[in-house]
Amino acid sequence: MFLKTLLFLFLLHREVADSCGGNDGFTFNGFRYRNIDTDGIASITSDGLLVVTNNTVQSKAHAFYRTPLRFRDSPNGTVFSFSTTFVFAFISELADLSGDGMAFLVSPTKDFSRALGNQYLGLFNSSNLGNSTNHVLAIELDTIPNPEFHDIDDNHVGININDMKSDESHTAGYYLNDTGSFQNLSLRSGQTMQVWVDYDSHAMLLNVTLASIPMAKPHRPLLCAVVNLSSVLLETMYVGFSASTGPFLTSHYVLGWSFKMNGVAQALDFSLLPSLPRAKSNHKLKVLRIGLPVVSVSVVLIVGGIFVFILRRRTKYSELLEDWEFEYGPHRFSYKDLF
Secondary structure (H helix, E strand, C coil): HHHHHHHHHHHHHHHHHHCEECEEEEEECCCCCCCCEEEECCECCCCCCHHHHHHHEEEEEEEEEECEEECCCCCCCCHHHHHEEEEEEEEEECCCCCCHHHHEEEECCCCCCCCCHHHHHHCCCCCCCCCCCCCCCCEECCCCCCCCHHHCCCCEEEECCCCCCCCCCCCCCECCCCEEEEEEEECCCCCCCCEEEEEEEECCCCEEEEEEEECCCCCCCCCCECHHHCCCCCCCCEEEEEECCCCCCEEEEEEEEEEEEECCCCCCCCHHHHCCCCCCCEEEEHHHHHHHHHHHHHHHHHHHHHHHHHHHHHHHHCCCCCCHHHCCCCCHHHHHHHH
Protein backbone atom coordinates (compact mmCIF):
# COMPACT_ATOMS: atom_id res chain seq x y z
CA MET A 1 0.00 0.00 0.00
CA PHE A 2 2.83 2.38 0.90
CA LEU A 3 4.57 1.69 -2.41
CA LYS A 4 1.35 2.36 -4.34
CA THR A 5 0.89 5.68 -2.50
CA LEU A 6 4.50 6.63 -3.16
CA LEU A 7 4.16 5.78 -6.84
CA PHE A 8 0.94 7.80 -7.09
CA LEU A 9 2.60 10.85 -5.50
CA PHE A 10 5.58 10.51 -7.82
CA LEU A 11 3.39 10.37 -10.93
CA LEU A 12 1.27 13.24 -9.61
CA HIS A 13 4.36 15.40 -9.07
CA ARG A 14 5.65 14.45 -12.49
CA GLU A 15 2.38 15.34 -14.18
CA VAL A 16 2.14 18.69 -12.39
CA ALA A 17 5.72 19.49 -13.33
CA ASP A 18 5.13 18.54 -16.95
CA SER A 19 1.99 20.66 -17.07
CA CYS A 20 3.70 23.82 -15.93
CA GLY A 21 4.34 26.51 -18.51
CA GLY A 22 6.78 29.35 -18.77
CA ASN A 23 7.24 32.51 -20.79
CA ASP A 24 8.89 30.63 -23.64
CA GLY A 25 6.92 27.39 -23.69
CA PHE A 26 5.03 24.65 -21.89
CA THR A 27 4.36 20.92 -21.88
CA PHE A 28 1.02 19.26 -21.22
CA ASN A 29 0.99 15.48 -20.93
CA GLY A 30 -2.75 15.65 -20.51
CA PHE A 31 -4.66 18.74 -19.37
CA ARG A 32 -5.77 17.81 -15.85
CA TYR A 33 -3.88 20.74 -14.34
CA ARG A 34 -5.19 23.15 -16.85
CA ASN A 35 -3.81 26.44 -17.98
CA ILE A 36 -6.19 26.35 -20.90
CA ASP A 37 -9.08 28.66 -21.76
CA THR A 38 -11.94 27.12 -23.73
CA ASP A 39 -15.04 28.42 -25.44
CA GLY A 40 -18.02 27.00 -27.31
CA ILE A 41 -18.48 23.29 -26.69
CA ALA A 42 -14.80 22.70 -25.80
CA SER A 43 -14.11 21.12 -22.42
CA ILE A 44 -11.54 19.18 -20.41
CA THR A 45 -12.49 15.84 -18.90
CA SER A 46 -11.65 14.81 -15.35
CA ASP A 47 -8.77 12.66 -16.57
CA GLY A 48 -7.24 15.49 -18.60
CA LEU A 49 -8.53 14.92 -22.13
CA LEU A 50 -9.05 18.13 -24.10
CA VAL A 51 -12.32 17.81 -26.00
CA VAL A 52 -12.27 20.59 -28.57
CA THR A 53 -15.59 19.49 -30.04
CA ASN A 54 -17.94 16.77 -28.87
CA ASN A 55 -20.72 14.96 -30.72
CA THR A 56 -22.64 18.16 -31.44
CA VAL A 57 -23.50 19.11 -35.00
CA GLN A 58 -23.09 22.58 -36.51
CA SER A 59 -20.77 23.79 -33.75
CA LYS A 60 -17.38 25.45 -33.28
CA ALA A 61 -15.02 25.65 -30.34
CA HIS A 62 -11.58 26.86 -29.30
CA ALA A 63 -8.95 26.04 -26.70
CA PHE A 64 -6.04 28.42 -26.02
CA TYR A 65 -3.01 28.45 -23.80
CA ARG A 66 -4.08 31.06 -21.27
CA THR A 67 -0.98 33.28 -21.39
CA PRO A 68 0.09 35.11 -24.56
CA LEU A 69 3.61 34.32 -25.75
CA ARG A 70 6.20 36.79 -27.01
CA PHE A 71 7.06 35.95 -30.62
CA ARG A 72 9.53 38.81 -31.17
CA ASP A 73 11.58 41.27 -29.11
CA SER A 74 9.95 44.37 -30.57
CA PRO A 75 7.08 45.26 -32.90
CA ASN A 76 9.52 45.57 -35.80
CA GLY A 77 11.80 42.72 -34.80
CA THR A 78 12.15 39.33 -36.46
CA VAL A 79 9.80 36.57 -35.36
CA PHE A 80 11.48 33.95 -33.19
CA SER A 81 11.89 30.35 -34.22
CA PHE A 82 9.42 28.05 -32.50
CA SER A 83 8.46 24.41 -32.26
CA THR A 84 5.30 22.63 -31.16
CA THR A 85 3.93 19.11 -31.12
CA PHE A 86 0.59 17.65 -30.12
CA VAL A 87 -1.22 14.31 -30.07
CA PHE A 88 -4.78 14.26 -31.37
CA ALA A 89 -7.61 12.00 -32.53
CA PHE A 90 -10.83 12.51 -34.48
CA ILE A 91 -13.70 10.14 -33.72
CA SER A 92 -16.77 10.21 -35.97
CA GLU A 93 -20.05 8.36 -35.62
CA LEU A 94 -19.75 7.44 -39.30
CA ALA A 95 -16.71 5.64 -40.64
CA ASP A 96 -16.58 7.48 -43.96
CA LEU A 97 -17.83 10.92 -43.00
CA SER A 98 -16.78 13.46 -40.39
CA GLY A 99 -16.71 17.16 -39.98
CA ASP A 100 -15.17 19.45 -40.42
CA GLY A 101 -11.71 19.40 -38.92
CA MET A 102 -9.35 21.06 -36.48
CA ALA A 103 -6.47 23.51 -36.68
CA PHE A 104 -3.52 24.50 -34.56
CA LEU A 105 -3.35 28.28 -34.68
CA VAL A 106 -1.30 31.28 -33.66
CA SER A 107 -3.49 34.34 -33.22
CA PRO A 108 -3.34 37.84 -31.68
CA THR A 109 -6.67 37.21 -29.94
CA LYS A 110 -8.67 34.46 -28.28
CA ASP A 111 -11.97 36.02 -29.38
CA PHE A 112 -13.33 34.16 -32.39
CA SER A 113 -16.99 34.89 -31.71
CA ARG A 114 -17.48 36.25 -35.23
CA ALA A 115 -15.84 33.28 -36.91
CA LEU A 116 -17.99 30.68 -38.61
CA GLY A 117 -18.04 26.94 -38.08
CA ASN A 118 -18.40 24.26 -40.75
CA GLN A 119 -15.80 24.73 -43.50
CA TYR A 120 -14.36 27.82 -41.76
CA LEU A 121 -13.16 25.67 -38.83
CA GLY A 122 -14.02 28.48 -36.40
CA LEU A 123 -11.18 30.62 -37.81
CA PHE A 124 -12.68 33.20 -40.17
CA ASN A 125 -15.90 34.38 -41.75
CA SER A 126 -16.80 35.33 -45.31
CA SER A 127 -15.95 39.00 -44.75
CA ASN A 128 -12.41 38.66 -43.38
CA LEU A 129 -11.04 35.82 -45.50
CA GLY A 130 -7.59 36.70 -46.78
CA ASN A 131 -7.24 39.91 -44.77
CA SER A 132 -3.66 40.60 -43.73
CA THR A 133 -5.04 42.22 -40.58
CA ASN A 134 -6.07 38.76 -39.31
CA HIS A 135 -2.46 37.93 -38.35
CA VAL A 136 -3.38 34.24 -38.09
CA LEU A 137 -1.26 31.21 -38.84
CA ALA A 138 -3.18 27.93 -38.91
CA ILE A 139 -2.17 24.35 -39.54
CA GLU A 140 -5.40 22.71 -40.63
CA LEU A 141 -6.35 19.05 -40.33
CA ASP A 142 -9.25 19.03 -42.76
CA THR A 143 -11.70 16.18 -43.35
CA ILE A 144 -14.22 17.87 -45.66
CA PRO A 145 -13.37 18.94 -49.25
CA ASN A 146 -14.48 22.50 -49.96
CA PRO A 147 -14.04 23.51 -53.62
CA GLU A 148 -14.34 27.20 -52.78
CA PHE A 149 -11.14 26.89 -50.74
CA HIS A 150 -9.40 24.72 -53.36
CA ASP A 151 -9.15 21.76 -50.97
CA ILE A 152 -7.23 18.88 -52.52
CA ASP A 153 -9.29 16.12 -50.87
CA ASP A 154 -11.25 15.15 -47.75
CA ASN A 155 -8.18 14.10 -45.76
CA HIS A 156 -5.41 16.67 -45.85
CA VAL A 157 -3.06 18.86 -43.84
CA GLY A 158 -2.60 22.48 -44.84
CA ILE A 159 -0.62 25.61 -43.98
CA ASN A 160 -3.03 28.55 -43.90
CA ILE A 161 -2.12 32.22 -43.48
CA ASN A 162 -5.04 34.60 -42.86
CA ASP A 163 -7.22 32.49 -45.13
CA MET A 164 -8.96 29.15 -45.55
CA LYS A 165 -7.13 28.63 -48.84
CA SER A 166 -3.99 26.75 -47.93
CA ASP A 167 -0.61 28.07 -49.05
CA GLU A 168 0.61 24.47 -49.00
CA SER A 169 -1.34 21.25 -48.49
CA HIS A 170 -0.85 17.51 -48.75
CA THR A 171 -2.89 14.37 -48.22
CA ALA A 172 -2.46 13.21 -44.63
CA GLY A 173 0.36 10.75 -44.12
CA TYR A 174 4.10 10.42 -43.65
CA TYR A 175 7.27 9.34 -45.46
CA LEU A 176 9.14 6.23 -44.38
CA ASN A 177 12.69 6.93 -43.24
CA ASP A 178 14.25 3.93 -45.00
CA THR A 179 12.56 3.93 -48.40
CA GLY A 180 11.05 7.41 -48.59
CA SER A 181 7.73 5.95 -49.72
CA PHE A 182 4.56 7.74 -48.69
CA GLN A 183 2.13 6.12 -46.25
CA ASN A 184 -1.44 7.40 -46.07
CA LEU A 185 -3.13 8.16 -42.77
CA SER A 186 -6.85 8.72 -42.28
CA LEU A 187 -7.48 11.71 -40.02
CA ARG A 188 -10.96 10.44 -39.15
CA SER A 189 -9.84 6.89 -38.36
CA GLY A 190 -10.20 7.40 -34.60
CA GLN A 191 -6.52 6.54 -34.11
CA THR A 192 -4.15 8.78 -32.16
CA MET A 193 -1.66 10.70 -34.28
CA GLN A 194 1.05 13.27 -33.65
CA VAL A 195 1.81 16.54 -35.42
CA TRP A 196 5.05 18.53 -35.28
CA VAL A 197 5.21 22.16 -36.41
CA ASP A 198 8.68 23.73 -36.64
CA TYR A 199 9.56 27.23 -37.81
CA ASP A 200 13.14 28.33 -38.53
CA SER A 201 13.10 32.14 -38.55
CA HIS A 202 16.57 32.44 -40.15
CA ALA A 203 15.69 30.23 -43.11
CA MET A 204 12.01 31.33 -42.97
CA LEU A 205 11.18 27.64 -43.27
CA LEU A 206 7.98 26.14 -41.87
CA ASN A 207 7.80 22.34 -41.60
CA VAL A 208 4.77 20.25 -40.68
CA THR A 209 5.18 16.55 -39.92
CA LEU A 210 2.54 13.90 -39.20
CA ALA A 211 2.82 10.33 -37.89
CA SER A 212 0.76 7.73 -36.09
CA ILE A 213 1.37 6.90 -32.43
CA PRO A 214 3.82 5.64 -31.19
CA MET A 215 6.06 6.37 -34.18
CA ALA A 216 9.08 8.60 -33.82
CA LYS A 217 9.10 11.81 -35.81
CA PRO A 218 9.78 11.02 -39.49
CA HIS A 219 12.91 12.61 -40.95
CA ARG A 220 11.07 14.07 -43.93
CA PRO A 221 8.24 16.53 -43.17
CA LEU A 222 4.86 16.22 -44.81
CA LEU A 223 4.83 19.94 -45.65
CA CYS A 224 7.74 22.31 -46.15
CA ALA A 225 7.09 25.96 -47.01
CA VAL A 226 9.22 29.08 -47.22
CA VAL A 227 7.24 31.80 -45.47
CA ASN A 228 8.21 35.01 -43.71
CA LEU A 229 6.11 34.93 -40.56
CA SER A 230 7.53 38.30 -39.50
CA SER A 231 4.91 39.81 -41.80
CA VAL A 232 2.16 37.74 -40.18
CA LEU A 233 2.73 37.37 -36.45
CA LEU A 234 2.69 40.24 -33.96
CA GLU A 235 4.88 40.77 -30.91
CA THR A 236 2.62 38.80 -28.56
CA MET A 237 0.33 36.02 -29.75
CA TYR A 238 -1.87 33.25 -28.40
CA VAL A 239 -1.50 29.61 -29.40
CA GLY A 240 -4.29 27.07 -29.38
CA PHE A 241 -6.75 24.96 -31.31
CA SER A 242 -9.92 25.62 -33.26
CA ALA A 243 -12.39 23.04 -34.54
CA SER A 244 -15.85 22.81 -36.03
CA THR A 245 -18.48 20.25 -36.89
CA GLY A 246 -20.98 20.25 -39.72
CA PRO A 247 -23.91 17.83 -40.07
CA PHE A 248 -21.83 14.83 -38.98
CA LEU A 249 -21.27 13.89 -35.34
CA THR A 250 -17.53 14.19 -34.72
CA SER A 251 -15.37 14.63 -31.64
CA HIS A 252 -11.97 16.32 -31.94
CA TYR A 253 -9.57 15.44 -29.11
CA VAL A 254 -6.13 16.67 -28.04
CA LEU A 255 -4.33 14.36 -25.62
CA GLY A 256 -1.05 16.21 -25.11
CA TRP A 257 0.69 19.38 -26.27
CA SER A 258 4.16 20.86 -26.05
CA PHE A 259 5.43 24.25 -27.24
CA LYS A 260 8.87 25.87 -27.19
CA MET A 261 10.10 29.27 -28.35
CA ASN A 262 13.64 29.36 -29.78
CA GLY A 263 14.12 25.66 -29.28
CA VAL A 264 12.70 22.20 -29.81
CA ALA A 265 9.39 21.34 -28.15
CA GLN A 266 9.77 18.82 -25.34
CA ALA A 267 8.80 15.30 -26.32
CA LEU A 268 5.47 14.11 -24.98
CA ASP A 269 5.32 11.15 -22.60
CA PHE A 270 2.78 8.76 -24.11
CA SER A 271 2.46 6.89 -20.81
CA LEU A 272 1.01 10.00 -19.16
CA LEU A 273 -1.50 10.88 -21.86
CA PRO A 274 -5.20 10.40 -21.08
CA SER A 275 -7.13 7.64 -22.77
CA LEU A 276 -9.66 8.23 -25.50
CA PRO A 277 -13.27 7.32 -24.73
CA ARG A 278 -14.20 3.88 -25.94
CA ALA A 279 -15.32 4.10 -29.52
CA LYS A 280 -18.95 3.27 -30.06
CA SER A 281 -19.38 0.22 -32.21
CA ASN A 282 -20.52 0.96 -35.72
CA HIS A 283 -22.35 -2.38 -35.64
CA LYS A 284 -25.44 -0.82 -34.08
CA LEU A 285 -25.39 2.01 -36.61
CA LYS A 286 -25.11 -0.49 -39.45
CA VAL A 287 -27.98 -2.51 -37.98
CA LEU A 288 -30.11 0.62 -37.76
CA ARG A 289 -29.21 1.79 -41.26
CA ILE A 290 -29.97 -1.62 -42.76
CA GLY A 291 -32.57 -2.94 -40.32
CA LEU A 292 -34.91 0.04 -40.14
CA PRO A 293 -35.65 0.16 -43.88
CA VAL A 294 -36.14 -3.63 -43.94
CA VAL A 295 -38.48 -3.51 -40.94
CA SER A 296 -40.40 -0.59 -42.43
CA VAL A 297 -40.90 -2.38 -45.74
CA SER A 298 -41.89 -5.56 -43.91
CA VAL A 299 -44.49 -3.73 -41.83
CA VAL A 300 -45.96 -2.12 -44.95
CA LEU A 301 -46.14 -5.49 -46.72
CA ILE A 302 -47.72 -7.21 -43.70
CA VAL A 303 -50.33 -4.47 -43.22
CA GLY A 304 -51.04 -4.45 -46.94
CA GLY A 305 -51.38 -8.24 -46.96
CA ILE A 306 -53.82 -8.19 -44.05
CA PHE A 307 -55.90 -5.51 -45.76
CA VAL A 308 -56.06 -7.49 -49.01
CA PHE A 309 -56.94 -10.68 -47.10
CA ILE A 310 -59.81 -8.98 -45.25
CA LEU A 311 -61.07 -7.37 -48.45
CA ARG A 312 -61.06 -10.67 -50.32
CA ARG A 313 -62.75 -12.47 -47.43
CA ARG A 314 -65.54 -9.93 -47.28
CA THR A 315 -65.99 -10.16 -51.02
CA LYS A 316 -66.04 -13.96 -50.95
CA TYR A 317 -68.66 -14.25 -48.23
CA SER A 318 -70.84 -11.28 -49.11
CA GLU A 319 -74.45 -12.09 -50.12
CA LEU A 320 -74.98 -12.57 -53.84
CA LEU A 321 -78.14 -11.09 -55.32
CA GLU A 322 -80.02 -13.22 -57.82
CA ASP A 323 -81.30 -11.75 -61.08
CA TRP A 324 -84.94 -11.50 -59.96
CA GLU A 325 -83.89 -9.58 -56.85
CA PHE A 326 -82.58 -6.75 -58.96
CA GLU A 327 -86.11 -6.28 -60.39
CA TYR A 328 -88.22 -6.72 -57.22
CA GLY A 329 -85.68 -5.97 -54.59
CA PRO A 330 -84.19 -8.42 -52.16
CA HIS A 331 -86.55 -10.52 -50.05
CA ARG A 332 -84.29 -12.20 -47.57
CA PHE A 333 -85.47 -13.69 -44.26
CA SER A 334 -83.44 -14.77 -41.33
CA TYR A 335 -83.51 -18.35 -40.13
CA LYS A 336 -85.29 -17.21 -36.94
CA ASP A 337 -88.11 -15.46 -38.86
CA LEU A 338 -88.81 -18.55 -40.88
CA PHE A 339 -89.00 -20.88 -37.90
